[in-house]
Amino acid sequence: MTARVDAPLKVTGQARYGADHWFPDMTYGYLVLSTIAHGRIEAMDVTSAKNAPGVIAVYTPFDPLVLHKPSTFLGETWVPLQDREVAYYGQPIGVVIAETFEQARDAAMLVDATYEVLPAVTSMSEGMATAEDPPPSRFGSQSALELLADGVASIEDAIAASPVVVEATYSTAPQNHAAMEPHSAIATWENGVLTVYSGNQASNLQADELAGALAVDGDRVRAVNPFVGGAFGGKGRTSAPAFLAAAASRALGRPVKAALTREQVFTATAGRASTVQKLTLGADKNGILIAVRHDSWCSTAMDRSFVEPTGQGTSGQYYTTPNLSLSQKIVPLNLPPTTFMRAPGEAPGSFALESAMDELAVALDVDPIELRLRNASTAPIGKDLQWSSKHLDECFRIGADRFGWSERTPGGRTDGDWLVGMGTASALFPAGRFPASVELTLRADGTAVVSTSGADPGTGLLTVLAQVSGESLDIATDRVTPRLGHSTYPAGGFSAGSTGTASAGTAVMVAAAQVIDDLLGLATAPGAPFEGVEASYEGGAVVGGGRTMPFGELLHALGRESLTATGTSAPGEEVTKHSFGSFGAQFCEVRVHRWTREARVTRMLGVFDAGRIINEKTARGQIAGGMIWGVSAALHEALEFEESGRLANGDFAGYLVPVNADIPNVDVEFVHHPDTLHNALGAKGVGEVGIVGMAAAVANAVYNATGIRVRHIPITIEDLLID
């Protein structure tokens, strides 16, 4: 077996992603986007578009495809074209369906919208004055938390009583997931059943959303998604082209393919919020924290559909403190919507907290690692449930040794004309599970098939499913065929919250125990080969009475082609006993040119405690990808919105992500401590924790190299020019 089950298909171009499918009589949809940030569409002239060559239909709010807002456990999802309101520049306001992609695109350019333009709020600085409490029942919506030690009247008092105080305001830029695969879909209707081929994070969730949007029964919708070209939270919800393709296909009776262009992806999907965070840390002379105050603001769309909570997962969990105050406000803006993006909350939140901790270390003249270890939490702050397994100290010890941390000096060092600095930060991401079901089938040919509805958008889940199944069935991994990405499979393996392996993996263990049990039942039934024998299962075979029969042979003997069991697993009692998280120590070395002030990361290392690592290679890939994205957030990525609400850099020429030359060396190490208090498999998550803390580690290294503290990301050349 290859290291990744899906690698041969991907590297030979045979993996068929959603938009790679093709059907006879297929039509093509091209979206029309708004060119104002706020207002009402007064009219849309579609005459020339409708008369353009090859055009089949033009749908607008004046002649819409009917869609209903679907509601799932993620809440409501917005659907396009249902009203004339425009809430951001680049919002989908129409779709042209034509015989070819080119015809649809050319006609879309002929659609002429006129607007009643209303005042728009497009910047955080403008919107901060009217910040609001988050609406209830949204992800991360807790608006305030205050814990005070006995006898302390207020957080202000606790700070005032602290011998050493650092206080600063940090900000982080809005980002787009910018996945390689643009949001796209192909929809077909056959005999009243809709099939949609589209990249997503859980095919069952997509099928539910489409059924809701189209007001049809769930069993009439199939979502197919065997491969995903990157998701990162941005393909949790169903995209505008998927809704429009599905509805247009129903209306036209033909297959419809709709894909966003790269430029459209930047506004017609959702991205990461901007954040502003005010941090105050109070400590005693030994660096023991007395008070932590973390006030957060995040941008959100005008529908207030998402909150990026930056304090709860960071200051609420990292460091023990007798006095803690967290607040979260939202700033509604006329900008594209926000949503989950790798470590939502923790990624920008850790930039602020871990920068502030570095500032505190400087103020105290204490080693930054030492400061962190002195204050390391044993439980989320104010909670009784201790971390089930936390080896952050070991991560720092190994990391410091491996990275050469002892060579770091407070003022950095120089190498020719380069100023060289080292930085560090902690990473923490909660470990959780979603309910998951998997189907496990033993086949008479001696192989097994494992199926669940979730997705492997590069995470390695497909390979891990095969491994855990092989292990649970005590057979070689290459005898297991893993299947993901079909909504008819049992619901499980949602690629979200760093839960895929722990959730689906434990369900596999349950399914394996069941199918083995069923197999033994069949083996010992009257007339079966092991009748009347004390039989057991080992090495992929039934053993008893001096005989060994591999399960394939046994199924043959029983006249069966296969035997299937379903296993389900969900969070249970363990959540009443412990708190769970993955932890990490991030290190990086940054060089800043003495004259021209470019900051370049030259080395980085992350040492992580993520429980049992099922597959070292795919886990490393996840962590390294997260760390690289952290560098990208620290030095490159920012959506630049103009006052008009127009995105000034909505393509890969303007929206910078690191290229290979920016990422010379990524070193990842794991400490291996299976966490069986969390789940039977012992695995925690690796999908998100790798990005957490990295931006702060970069900023802290920049400070070490230059003495310049930059409290916003991305850090660019002008931040480091001193004249």
Place this chain on the structure above:
Amino acid sequence: MRQFELTAPTTVDDALATRGTFLAGGTTLVDLMKLDVLTPQQVLDINGLPLRGIDTSDGLRFGALERMADIAAHPGVYPVVSRALLLSASQQLRNMASIGGNLLQRTRCTYFRDVAMPCNRRDPGSGCPAITGANRMHAVLGTSEHCVATHASDVAVALVALDAEITLVSEDGERVVALADFYRLPGETPEVENDLRPGELITEVRVPRLDWASRSTYVKVRDRQSYEFALCSAAVALDVQDGQITDARVAAGGVATVPWRLRAVEEALRGKPVTLASFEDAAAEATEGVKPLAHNAFKGSLLKRTIIRALLELTEGELR
């Protein structure tokens, strides 16, 4: 992209006899056609024309269709030219893009590239949103109230520093123009980017012999390590005799509306000792006439620093 007709002439005369837009590497033209910025009806693929050859025996001569990658890799090319090429775009683009096309590449101003926005360069008189908009990447030198777009080429900066000339042919005949004179400041007519006449074709690029340009370099400062346009760049060649600078060539990119020759810096370097103080004094001359916009005020400082860095790199181990 709109429908267009594609023909492929095989002689220069045939190419000149047909009205249309010339396609060489296509790395600018096809890009802008996809964005609907350029909508030619007739495209002439000139890759079959005999405009090839790299000759370094007496100065440099490049056929206009020579690829950036091939010129960069040629051993006889002055370092400032090959470095400017190698720091441009990506290997894939350098394999496609021609030297002639490079000199005609259009600005990367995002407003120029977005047909939903006004742009005086694309649509004369429609306005310039960059002046009050997202202008961090824009020019601080050679700007006008009608346009502040930066010239995007790296190698043009090196070539202007080296007094390069280009040969242009049309049905009216052939002419040779200094590259520095070829480019036009935006002034009142930003839509006129250069002196190229309708139907005219660049056939050759020539650099006069300059032996001391063996001591030359191109420093490019940008937001990431590769595959990004310059925030600021400096093309510098230096002639040093006995610790004294006897001559210098200096030009800047990423900061101006055209490749920006810095004769005042050159003059300030001549006759000076190889010291940091000489470099700093000379670099201070670079910012004469700088007009910062809201988001690019750092470019003046960065320009001086980029020049100093280039000078230091060229005199490593010789600095007094």
